[in-house]
Amino acid sequence: MSQPAWNSPVVKWIDERLPIFTLLHHSTSGYPTPKNLNYWWNFGSLAGFMLVVLIATGIVLAMQYQPNAALAFDSVERIMRDVNYGWLLRYLHMNGGSMFFLAVYIHIFRGLYYGSYKRPRELLWWLGVVILLLMMATAFMGYVLPWGQMSFWAATVITNLFSAFPGVGRFIVHWLWGGFAVDNATLNRFYALHYLLPFVILGVVVLHLWALHTTKSNNPLGIDAKGQQDTIPFHPYYTVKDNFGIGVFLIVYLGFVFFAPNFFGEPDNYIPANPLQTPPHIVPEWYFLPFYAILRSIPDKLTGVLATFLSILVLFVLPWLDFSRVRSATFRPLYKKAFWLLVVDVGVLGYVGANPPEGGFLVMGRIATAYYFLHWFILVPLIALFERPRPLPVSISQPVLGGGLAAAAANPMEKA
Amino acid sequence: MATSAETSAHGAAGVAVKRRDFLYLATGAMGAVGAALAVWPLIESMNPAADVLALSSSEVDLSPIQVGQRITVKWRSQPVFVARRTPEEIEEAQKVDVQELRDPQADSARVKKPEWLVMVGICTHLGCVPLGQMSGDPRGDWHGWFCPCHGSQYDTSGRIRQGPAPANLVIPQYAFLTDTSVRIG
Numbered sequence: 001m002s003q004p005a006w007n008s009p010v011v012k013w014i015d016e017r018l019p020i021f022t023l024l025h026h027s028t029s030g031y032p033t034p035k036n037l038n039y040w041w042n043f044g045s046l047a048g049f050m051l052v053v054l055i056a057t058g059i060v061l062a063m064q065y066q067p068n069a070a071l072a073f074d075s076v077e078r079i080m081r082d083v084n085y086g087w088l089l090r091y092l093h094m095n096g097g098s099m100f101f102l103a104v105y106i107h108i109f110r111g112l113y114y115g116s117y118k119r120p121r122e123l124l125w126w127l128g129v130v131i132l133l134l135m136m137a138t139a140f141m142g143y144v145l146p147w148g149q150m151s152f153w154a155a156t157v158i159t160n161l162f163s164a165f166p167g168v169g170r171f172i173v174h175w176l177w178g179g180f181a182v183d184n185a186t187l188n189r190f191y192a193l194h195y196l197l198p199f200v201i202l203g204v205v206v207l208h209l210w211a212l213h214t215t216k217s218n219n220p221l222g223i224d225a226k227g228q229q230d231t232i233p234f235h236p237y238y239t240v241k242d243n244f245g246i247g248v249f250l251i252v253y254l255g256f257v258f259f260a261p262n263f264f265g266e267p268d269n270y271i272p273a274n275p276l277q278t279p280p281h282i283v284p285e286w287y288f289l290p291f292y293a294i295l296r297s298i299p300d301k302l303t304g305v306l307a308t309f310l311s312i313l314v315l316f317v318l319p320w321l322d323f324s325r326v327r328s329a330t331f332r333p334l335y336k337k338a339f340w341l342l343v344v345d346v347g348v349l350g351y352v353g354a355n356p357p358e359g360g361f362l363v364m365g366r367i368a369t370a371y372y373f374l375h376w377f378i379l380v381p382l383i384a385l386f387e388r389p390r391p392l393p394v395s396i397s398q399p400v401l402g403g404g405l406a407a408a409a410a411n412p413m414e415k416a
Numbered sequence: 417m418a419t420s421a422e423t424s425a426h427g428a429a430g431v432a433v434k435r436r437d438f439l440y441l442a443t444g445a446m447g448a449v450g451a452a453l454a455v456w457p458l459i460e461s462m463n464p465a466a467d468v469l470a471l472s473s474s475e476v477d478l479s480p481i482q483v484g485q486r487i488t489v490k491w492r493s494q495p496v497f498v499a500r501r502t503p504e505e506i507e508e509a510q511k512v513d514v515q516e517l518r519d520p521q522a523d524s525a526r527v528k529k530p531e532w533l534v535m536v537g538i539c540t541h542l543g544c545v546p547l548g549q550m551s552g553d554p555r556g557d558w559h560g561w562f563c564p565c566h567g568s569q570y571d572t573s574g575r576i577r578q579g580p581a582p583a584n585l586v587i588p589q590y591a592f593l594t595d596t597s598v599r600i601g
Contacts (some may be wrong), residue, residue, distance in 0.1 A: 156543040181492065279564075303578070358567065
């Protein structure tokens with residue numbers, strides 16, 4: 001990585017006192033990126049883009065919203081009807097949440113397929129899981145703010161998860177509520193936290209990028225770049241590719257915003273919150289459905305709650321459960337099958353989570369839940385132990401250019 | 417001489433280091449305790465406030481309630497079910513073998529007067545309000561209450577009989593002020 005030389009005396013003057021231009025250079029045109037990244041690598045920047053959109057629309061929505069149980073529902077309706085472009089801002093924010101989760105889930109599955117959680121990227125992976133947990137908390141609290149029936153009962157059911165802990169559960173729940181039921185105090189604090197947490201996420205994203213730029217990007221082959229012949233500068237090559245990805249993603253996102261803005265929502269949330277009546281079917285947002293299915297599949301309340309937490313926390317120990325040294329599933333025939341089965345399993349869990357826990361759905365949910373944990377705790381370590389990976393290519397360039405770079409491969413540390 | 421001087425110098429240094437370590441740890445511990453104490457008001461401020469606690473009792477007039485009728489009243493912003501049970505419902509609640517229940521409790525331990533059942537109308541699973549208060553509502557196989565969220569079923573004494581809920585519907589503190597009025601809380 002070359003040290004940049006600045007021509008402009010102003011830039012030079014600033015950079016000597018605060019090396020902000022050097023920092024920018026190192027994270028863009030000075031950042032060597034594997035040259036074989038495919039389109040699955042677009043979803044990190046897409047997630048970052050969605051975070052910016054959500055923060056921008058969220059700040060202006062906060063200028064119109066009233067965080068008070070008596071006013072909240074009407075203030076959201078006022079945003080929809082009277083505020084200039086209020087409908088657009090709210091629909092961008094509402095669907096933006098779904099798109100953020102969509103991008104992040106694809107980003108996570110990308111990491112699972114190509115082994116991006118493995119040494120030396122364990123901390124990078126951990127920071128990503130922390131972002132996911134913060135996102136879930138933020139999304140949940142944001143969903144409560146419109147103070148419709150689904151808002152209220154989602155808040156009730158999810159906070160009640162903590163009542164499962166023996167002894168202290170009740171006190172934790174009353175503390176979370178600031179009362180004896182979800183009420184104005186709860187709405188106020190959720191609003192405060194919903195405004196705060198996105199900036200915490202932003203901070204962790206900076207750490208995530210810092211860790212990324214330290215260990216450098218993984219790539220579809222899962223082998224390390226052996227020198228300059230294997231990399232290209234992030235800018236302009238991947239900035240252009242990421243921008244193209246954002247264009248495609250925007251078509252999907254704005255398609256929902258303009259043509260099906262309530263596709264992901266529940267009609268019951270346009271009924272004002274009523275603490276005395278539970279709607280007949282409580283369904284969380286789609287991005288929580290697999291976890292909701294796990295919660296409901298286990299007949300014991302405490303075990304169900306613990307299993308739900310564990311279903312996400314298992315990601316923290318994944319780098320050690322999968323101790324195979326080959327990263328990319330391209331070279332791991334058994335792991336590749338297990339990966340796709342996991343994708344199907346999570347899909348089944350989501351489908352079960354959207355349906356009432358009766359009859360066939362209950363059985364399906366239990367099987368899918370059992371398989372989910374079987375995958376992480378049994379299959380992944382066993383595959384790591386017994387699988388015979390296919391031979392890895394010598395370098396990132398070699399599969400494309402054949403023997404042409406044999407010299408470079410023979411002397412991998414040579415800087416071209 | 418040189419050796420002994422060295423030893424004593426080392427000894428002195430050793431003592432000094434230990435003393436320093438102790439002061440360092442003691443200061444750190446004091447700092448941690450102080451920080452925890454300073455955080456406590458922030459945490460405690462999130463607990464129910466005095467005005468919320470002040471609303472902790474509700475009085476209910478029982479005289480308009482007919483036999484077999486169930487009404488919902490609000491207590492601490494929670495729904496409370498007040499049911500005037502029919503003789504059949506009372507009999508059904510009393511004849512149950514208590515040992516067979518998930519949360520064993522005799523009907524007599526759940527009521528002050530067999531005719532009146534007073535309980536918090538919140539499912540002990542995840543806090544939904546069970547159905548069964550209106551005459552047209554589903555009441556489950558035990559003719560009590562049915563929670564629509566995850567299918568828990570309660571009997572005519574509000575005891576859990578089937579579904580994921582771990583415990584019976586909670587009986588709040590209440591007292592009969594007269595024959596026809598009750599104070600909850």
